[in-house]
Amino acid sequence: MADVAIAKGHDEHETTTGLPHTKLAMWLFLSSECLLFGALITTYVLYRGASTKGPFPSDVFDIAYTSVSSFVLLASSLTMVLALGAAQKRDFMRMRLWLVTTAMLGMTFVGGQVFEFTAFYREGLSITTNLFGTTFFVLTGFHGVHVTVGILMLLSLTGMSFADRLPEDPAFPVEMVGLYWHFVDIVWIIIFTVVYLIPTGPVGPPGGG
Amino acid sequence: MASISVVAGRGRGIRRPSALTGFWSWFTTIDHKKIGLLYGVTAFVFFIIGGLEALLIRSQLAGPDQTILNADQYNQIFTMHGLTMIFLFVMPMSAAFFNYLIPLMIGARDVAFPRINAFSYWLFLFGGLFLYSSWFLGGAPNGGWFGYAPNSTTDPTSGMTFYALGLLLTGIASTAGAVNLGVTVINMRAPGMSFFRLPVFVWMGLVTQLLLVFSLPIITVGLFELLFDRRWGTHFFDPTQGGDPILWQHLFWLFGHPEVYILILPAFGIFSEVLPVFSRKPLFGYQFVVFSGISIGFIGFGVWAHHMFAAGLGPVANTAFGITTAIIAIPTGVKIFNWMATLYRGDIQFTAAMLFSVGGVAMFVIGGLSGVTHAVVPADYQQTDTYYIVAHFHYVLFGGAIFGLFSAAYYWWPKVFGQLLSEGMGKLHFWLMILGFNLAFGPMHVLGLQGMIRREYTYPESLGLTFWNEISTLGAFVIAVSILVFIVNVVRTRLRHEPLETSDPWDARTLEWMTSSPPPVHNFDEIPTVHSLDEFWHRKYAEDKSGKLVPVQAGAADLDTPAHTAHAIHLPSPSYWPFVAALGLPIMAYGVIYSWWLVGLGAAVTLVGFYGWALEPSVAE
Numbered sequence: 021m022a023d024v025a026i027a028k029g030h031d032e033h034e035t036t037t038g039l040p041h042t043k044l045a046m047w048l049f050l051s052s053e054c055l056l057f058g059a060l061i062t063t064y065v066l067y068r069g070a071s072t073k074g075p076f077p078s079d080v081f082d083i084a085y086t087s088v089s090s091f092v093l094l095a096s097s098l099t100m101v102l103a104l105g106a107a108q109k110r111d112f113m114r115m116r117l118w119l120v121t122t123a124m125l126g127m128t129f130v131g132g133q134v135f136e137f138t139a140f141y142r143e144g145l146s147i148t149t150n151l152f153g154t155t156f157f158v159l160t161g162f163h164g165v166h167v168t169v170g171i172l173m174l175l176s177l178t179g180m181s182f183a184d185r186l187p188e189d190p191a192f193p194v195e196m197v198g199l200y201w202h203f204v205d206i207v208w209i210i211i212f213t214v215v216y217l218i219p220t221g222p223v224g225p226p227g228g229g
Numbered sequence: 230m231a232s233i234s235v236v237a238g239r240g241r242g243i244r245r246p247s248a249l250t251g252f253w254s255w256f257t258t259i260d261h262k263k264i265g266l267l268y269g270v271t272a273f274v275f276f277i278i279g280g281l282e283a284l285l286i287r288s289q290l291a292g293p294d295q296t297i298l299n300a301d302q303y304n305q306i307f308t309m310h311g312l313t314m315i316f317l318f319v320m321p322m323s324a325a326f327f328n329y330l331i332p333l334m335i336g337a338r339d340v341a342f343p344r345i346n347a348f349s350y351w352l353f354l355f356g357g358l359f360l361y362s363s364w365f366l367g368g369a370p371n372g373g374w375f376g377y378a379p380n381s382t383t384d385p386t387s388g389m390t391f392y393a394l395g396l397l398l399t400g401i402a403s404t405a406g407a408v409n410l411g412v413t414v415i416n417m418r419a420p421g422m423s424f425f426r427l428p429v430f431v432w433m434g435l436v437t438q439l440l441l442v443f444s445l446p447i448i449t450v451g452l453f454e455l456l457f458d459r460r461w462g463t464h465f466f467d468p469t470q471g472g473d474p475i476l477w478q479h480l481f482w483l484f485g486h487p488e489v490y491i492l493i494l495p496a497f498g499i500f501s502e503v504l505p506v507f508s509r510k511p512l513f514g515y516q517f518v519v520f521s522g523i524s525i526g527f528i529g530f531g532v533w534a535h536h537m538f539a540a541g542l543g544p545v546a547n548t549a550f551g552i553t554t555a556i557i558a559i560p561t562g563v564k565i566f567n568w569m570a571t572l573y574r575g576d577i578q579f580t581a582a583m584l585f586s587v588g589g590v591a592m593f594v595i596g597g598l599s600g601v602t603h604a605v606v607p608a609d610y611q612q613t614d615t616y617y618i619v620a621h622f623h624y625v626l627f628g629g630a631i632f633g634l635f636s637a638a639y640y641w642w643p644k645v646f647g648q649l650l651s652e653g654m655g656k657l658h659f660w661l662m663i664l665g666f667n668l669a670f671g672p673m674h675v676l677g678l679q680g681m682i683r684r685e686y687t688y689p690e691s692l693g694l695t696f697w698n699e700i701s702t703l704g705a706f707v708i709a710v711s712i713l714v715f716i717v718n719v720v721r722t723r724l725r726h727e728p729l730e731t732s733d734p735w736d737a738r739t740l741e742w743m744t745s746s747p748p749p750v751h752n753f754d755e756i757p758t759v760h761s762l763d764e765f766w767h768r769k770y771a772e773d774k775s776g777k778l779v780p781v782q783a784g785a786a787d788l789d790t791p792a793h794t795a796h797a798i799h800l801p802s803p804s805y806w807p808f809v810a811a812l813g814l815p816i817m818a819y820g821v822i823y824s825w826w827l828v829g830l831g832a833a834v835t836l837v838g839f840y841g842w843a844l845e846p847s848v849a850e
Binding site: 035036037039041044045048049051052053054055056058059060063066067070071072147148150151154155158162176180185 | 341342404407408409411412415416417418422442443444445446447449450451453454457461462463464465470471472473476480483840843844
């Protein structure tokens, strides 16, 4: 009987592909998320111009405002990369700095979204007003929830780093959270383009559905 | 012998539980074999409940103008029967076999994420209990398993809200499980176990998991939209505001058709394991069986609108989907011919497992053929929403999937429990079941073509439907008797305590039979190195010059590894947190129906679960 004590920092079990399980799982999860957002965006696109009454997108959108908050979210992808770079160099101070910066940029974006939702609500657009309100709030709201989950993960990572609870290879969890964060950013590029930038065209009575 | 050490962590945070046996260990286990058992037992209980619902349906329809159930009760019963059989029996029972067997078949010690595995199970269980709690909270879902809008969005009872939330819960469980098992197959194969040395059951498992990963998010969106329409007054499926109920049908069937293959592909995998073993021949055309399974997975995403031919999509869409539907019959047919060729000139042993596989293939062929008739759009106009459809999908899902699962039960029972089920009672079970099955569902073809409408809760005598309905009800009760025979068989076997004489009672071909039956907690003392397809068979048998099988000399097939290779095997400790994290989600779901503070409480419980999970000491301290 051989019972060997477990050495700390025992190597990751070798995997068939050489990729860590978590990375493979994250890619599978994100590919699943692609279809989640795909179905939501499809719903929005199918119902473009189908609202029977206002307010319509052109009545409420402030493209300049949303462009700025979109830029803030995209900038957070850069800081996320900087956090990963610092983690790989085991420069924990910089890593925490960039993680917190990324989270704060994300919070700015979500805060901007809350402000935008409130403004739309004041202008008479709610989730029940018309089909535009229904599809707009649910699609962008789903995305906002995803950003919020990302912020929670970034802050948890920072907290774990302060408590010295990160694993042997601290860059790995940063990379995983980064994958998720970049995915959520890319989805926003699509949503911003489809929802805000492509004009709705003439609004008429409900079409052929 | 290698020793196993399951070390309770002593790091910061709450200690991990360490008990591997006893009642409470089932709540904290993260062993894929115990979780597989939990899945299996739970799914079987739901199978019994779903079966009792079926008996109620058949009793109500046994004669004209019956009043055992009223229309409202009937709607709830048939909806819950469908939901139970699909989401709470066939899917989790397949998950049970995948969980138990995939690591053993690929030569791994566990799945990639043992704690996520436990989380998936608990969330599935809670989702099922959540759905069933609706009976006591204002009525069960009553809009069919397909939940068509706007019927589902406008129904005044809370049943369809339970439907949306319950399926979201089991959907999250299935997605987590699918990612887990998918990564396991891709990333945890034993040395030498290349993709084309994987047993077909594992291949079909992988395709099934990928179908789940890509189809569940679509129904998730549909269910959220349904939930928002019902709960918060949105207009996704509200035609008065420009919404389109057909969108629900698209979202539902874009998930719903791949789902059909999620239900049947595991059975295809089972047939492909059982038929070669009891024909004492390798599977004919292994690569064709694998590739046809993969192509079924792909084409399965391109046929959904054949559920909607009568919805008015127009001739172009109907023609296109009619063609894709006819095309998907090709890879399915390839498999059937491969199975038949496997039997051809084999040394066939008709064990209970073999009977269920052969019977399952035969019944599936009947269902497949009636399926091809649906691809013909004008014919489908006549068949839509009649009992002909009910006959079709019971032949593929009961005749195919459930016969396959029983075949798996008889085949792998000795692997899991170290005992053989009685072959005699197994054969009695098979013959009663195939008889009852054909009596119950065969007449539905006739009833459907006579014009009997699906989902109607009663019919007048003047329609002349009584005779075949009586036969069908008789058949349903024969099936019930056959299930009783199975249960008696199981109980009798458990009480007899007769252990297996050999850990390989079927002279099987694949890796899971290389270890003891039941397997030790660490599965294999030494991870085997794989040199060929059907590795275990080739370790037992070689061919002489004339092509005859000769047993390999004793010792070579003796797979207990000698002591000098022993080294410690470290398994992760059990954990409380998957249970806690899963518990929060149904609380949130009740909150959506009743109160926001319950949502907050549930979210808090889940967050505590996940943080406890992330911070709990690893065993390696």
